[in-house]
Amino acid sequence: MKQVVFGFLLYLCVGIPGAFALGIPQIQYLSKEDFLAQAFADEPGWKMLRLNRDLKKQINRILSHPYPAGRIRYWHQGNRTAWIIDEIGKDQPITMGIVVENNAIVDIKILVYREERGGEVHEESFTRQFANVTLRGEGLSKSIDGITGATLSVNAVTKVAEMALVLHQLVQPDQVAQH
Amino acid sequence: MQALRSLALPCLLLSGLVMQGCSSILPKKEFIPADPETLNEWSVEGQVSIKNNSGKQKTWFEYRQVDGEYQLSLRPDSPVGEAKAVISGYEGEADVAVEVKDPQARELADAVRETLPMDNLGFWLRALPASGSAEIATDEDQVEEIREADWDIEYNNYMKVGRYRLPDEISLQKKKTQVDMQLVRAETGYLSTPCPTDFDIEAVSSASESNGHHYGATIDQLVPRTGEPPLPRWIDDQDFCKQLYKVHGAIPDSRIGLYGPDSMMWRLTSRVTPAAMGAGRALLMQTAHPWITAGIDEHSIVRYDPLERARRTFIYISTIVYGSMPQVMDAANTVHKIHNAIEGQIPYEAGAFKEGSHYGANEVSAMIWVSATLWDTLVKMYEEYEQPLTKAEQDKFYEEIKLFNMMFGIPESANPPNWTAFEDYVETMVHSPQLTVTDNAKMLKEDLFNQGSIILALPLWVQEVATAVNLPAPIREQYDMDYGLWYSINYYGWIKPSSKLYNWLMPDSVSVNPVYHEAQARLRGERVGWYQRKIIEAAGVERLVN
Numbered sequence: 001m002k003q004v005v006f007g008f009l010l011y012l013c014v015g016i017p018g019a020f021a022l023g024i025p026q027i028q029y030l031s032k033e034d035f036l037a038q039a040f041a042d043e044p045g046w047k048m049l050r051l052n053r054d055l056k057k058q059i060n061r062i063l064s065h066p067y068p069a070g071r072i073r074y075w076h077q078g079n080r081t082a083w084i085i086d087e088i089g090k091d092q093p094i095t096m097g098i099v100v101e102n103n104a105i106v107d108i109k110i111l112v113y114r115e116e117r118g119g120e121v122h123e124e125s126f127t128r129q130f131a132n133v134t135l136r137g138e139g140l141s142k143s144i145d146g147i148t149g150a151t152l153s154v155n156a157v158t159k160v161a162e163m164a165l166v167l168h169q170l171v172q173p174d175q176v177a178q179h
Numbered sequence: 180m181q182a183l184r185s186l187a188l189p190c191l192l193l194s195g196l197v198m199q200g201c202s203s204i205l206p207k208k209e210f211i212p213a214d215p216e217t218l219n220e221w222s223v224e225g226q227v228s229i230k231n232n233s234g235k236q237k238t239w240f241e242y243r244q245v246d247g248e249y250q251l252s253l254r255p256d257s258p259v260g261e262a263k264a265v266i267s268g269y270e271g272e273a274d275v276a277v278e279v280k281d282p283q284a285r286e287l288a289d290a291v292r293e294t295l296p297m298d299n300l301g302f303w304l305r306a307l308p309a310s311g312s313a314e315i316a317t318d319e320d321q322v323e324e325i326r327e328a329d330w331d332i333e334y335n336n337y338m339k340v341g342r343y344r345l346p347d348e349i350s351l352q353k354k355k356t357q358v359d360m361q362l363v364r365a366e367t368g369y370l371s372t373p374c375p376t377d378f379d380i381e382a383v384s385s386a387s388e389s390n391g392h393h394y395g396a397t398i399d400q401l402v403p404r405t406g407e408p409p410l411p412r413w414i415d416d417q418d419f420c421k422q423l424y425k426v427h428g429a430i431p432d433s434r435i436g437l438y439g440p441d442s443m444m445w446r447l448t449s450r451v452t453p454a455a456m457g458a459g460r461a462l463l464m465q466t467a468h469p470w471i472t473a474g475i476d477e478h479s480i481v482r483y484d485p486l487e488r489a490r491r492t493f494i495y496i497s498t499i500v501y502g503s504m505p506q507v508m509d510a511a512n513t514v515h516k517i518h519n520a521i522e523g524q525i526p527y528e529a530g531a532f533k534e535g536s537h538y539g540a541n542e543v544s545a546m547i548w549v550s551a552t553l554w555d556t557l558v559k560m561y562e563e564y565e566q567p568l569t570k571a572e573q574d575k576f577y578e579e580i581k582l583f584n585m586m587f588g589i590p591e592s593a594n595p596p597n598w599t600a601f602e603d604y605v606e607t608m609v610h611s612p613q614l615t616v617t618d619n620a621k622m623l624k625e626d627l628f629n630q631g632s633i634i635l636a637l638p639l640w641v642q643e644v645a646t647a648v649n650l651p652a653p654i655r656e657q658y659d660m661d662y663g664l665w666y667s668i669n670y671y672g673w674i675k676p677s678s679k680l681y682n683w684l685m686p687d688s689v690s691v692n693p694v695y696h697e698a699q700a701r702l703r704g705e706r707v708g709w710y711q712r713k714i715i716e717a718a719g720v721e722r723l724v725n
Contacts, residue, residue, distance in 0.1 A: 086213050
């Protein structure tokens with residue numbers, strides 16, 4: 001009898017946890033490799049940009065919070081650069097890829113979205129607003145239309161777009177020496 | 180008959196494993212890690228062996244980095260405890276300082292310092308290149324090999340820690356030097372402060388906090404005698420962080436976390452049965468509060484995915500109870516951020532709350548009630564299924580509850596002062612118009628116990644019976660729950676005895692909460708055992724508090 005009871009309980013222990021197996025909500029729209037393949041005709045080179053004190057201050061102002069890393073890796077070919085940056089939307093990081101050329105945004109892609117709500121920012125109807133956007137003063141040259149229910153995600157994408165434009169300027173050959 | 184009996188166990192085990200396998204076809208989402216470059220405060224620990232012309236050295240170590248500054252602590256004799264030597268410096272810089280605390284560790288410290296490229300190690304431990312001259316081989320966004328500064332670094336396996344994926348088996352080679360690292364665990368934030376690094380504690384430390392409420396005043400504040408709702412006391416980011424700072428500075432060993440193995444909290448939550456049998460009671464007591472139901476209706480996934488909500492609640496509460504201090508702070512900050520977004524207006528008149536009145540999750544009285552439902556239920560079920568608590572144990576546990584509440588920004592003075600007052604508070608709440616079961620709450624109960632799943636039908640019916648029996652009568656009646664002879668016969672006739680039998684029959688490795696085992700393994704500097712790992716993975720994470 002004890003064997004049967006033990007077996008039944010073991011069944012509950014092994015079976016029920018299995019039925020509870022559910023994952024954390026996150027959607028990968030594009031892998032890093034695919035994003036880079038779309039951004040550049042040939043395989044790009046890559047470099048590290050160290051964030052000195054002034055640059056960190058500038059980035060912190062854009063993001064409205066301290067940027068955690070001390071450097072950023074970027075990919076380049078000719079005048080074109082690509083940046084893959086994580087920024088928190090509500091409480092999870094959104095991984096974004098931004099392609100910049102001649103100080104204007106060529107494309108923005110949401111690579112990974114990890115929040116429950118606000119994932120509409122990955123749609124082209126939203127991201128195409130950023131095409132040809134440049135820096136103007138302390139902000140973007142164009143105001144970006146929001147999405148109802150996705151305010152925090154929209155803000156995160158807009159801030160990262162501005163950050164990528166600032167970083168792109170800095171890595172242009174005529175700016176590298178000064179930086 | 181004997182032959183049949185001997186087959187029963189393997190058959191049941193097999194069907195259980197089949198179900199486990201079937202779970203893999205549920206919509207399991209892929210883990211997509213965040214960029215480890217954005218780790219500003221992190222640590223890893225494990226074992227390293229160095230083999231070169233001078234011989235072989237082996238030691239446990241912890242590599243900890245905060246804002247670029249690193250410390251490599253060496254523990255040759257034990258994975259935890261005091262470091263015998265510490266090598267420190269700044270990431271990317273060649274200068275290092277060596278502090279030898281035990282002269283016997285001198286040779287080891289020198290060997291580590293001379294062999295490992297300390298300026299690059301912080302990057303390599305995260306599978307990142309240290310410079311632009313590195314060659315990187317990846318497979319599906321995962322680094323497999325880095326060749327840099329004459330070193331060949333191979334990444335053989337990875338561990339998922341929070342939202343990051345970090346290497347846990349690294350092999351480094353340079354000419355005749357071979358270095359192997361086996362990593363056991365990692366922390367990915369909140370090492371130096373309990374709040375985001377831009378939070379200025381100095382700026383708010385001078386702000387006064389109301390203190391010294393006597394017993395009656397606290398209960399009156401939480402449950403006004405007039406029948407009106409309590410005056411809202413909102414917890415903003417500053418109030419929240421102030422409480423976290425108080426705790427953060429007061430815990431001597433961050434590895435142990437808020438409570439530790441000697442605490443009542445670990446004792447009461449370690450057995451699976453009391454918490455499992457009380458889950459429905461706690462949830463229905465929560466949703467009897469119209470703010471909670473309104474929050475669920477407008478902001479939560481409970482209604483269409485109660486298991487996912489239960490899973491996340493399990494993860495956050497387990498982390499706060501069993502996690503190391505950085506893990507506790509991470510969970511507390513995440514919950515606070517989620518709560519920040521939960522606010523709105525009550526859409527209908529509900530007991531003490533008027534239609535259109537404002538509600539929010541980060542409010543003292545509402546959070547005290549949610550917390551009270553958990554701990555009042557746990558004590559009731561623990562006393563029913565394990566053993567009664569003494570007065571001293573109740574008081575000790577209550578002090579630990581206050582600590583738990585501080586993780587949500589609730590100041591100690593806002594709580595009922597002791598266990599007796601706490602019991603009075605729960606009793607007063609149960610009879611107050613603050614708890615009014617709305618139609619939406621009743622629907623929620625129906626959805627909860629009728630999932631339409633054959634697999635879950637029996638466990639949910641058992642849960643419904645246990646909930647009906649143990650809910651306070653005024654709340655049970657508001658939910659229109661059956662509680663007659665049939666439920667009594669079932670609960671007292673077989674549900675309760677078989678649950679007690681389960682506790683008696685099962686070895687601790689099964690009947691004790693797997694997160695408790697994981698926390699114990701962390702204290703020993705080890706990885707938790709296979710069975711507990713599988714159970715924790717079933718909750719959707721690779722590790723919770725390891």
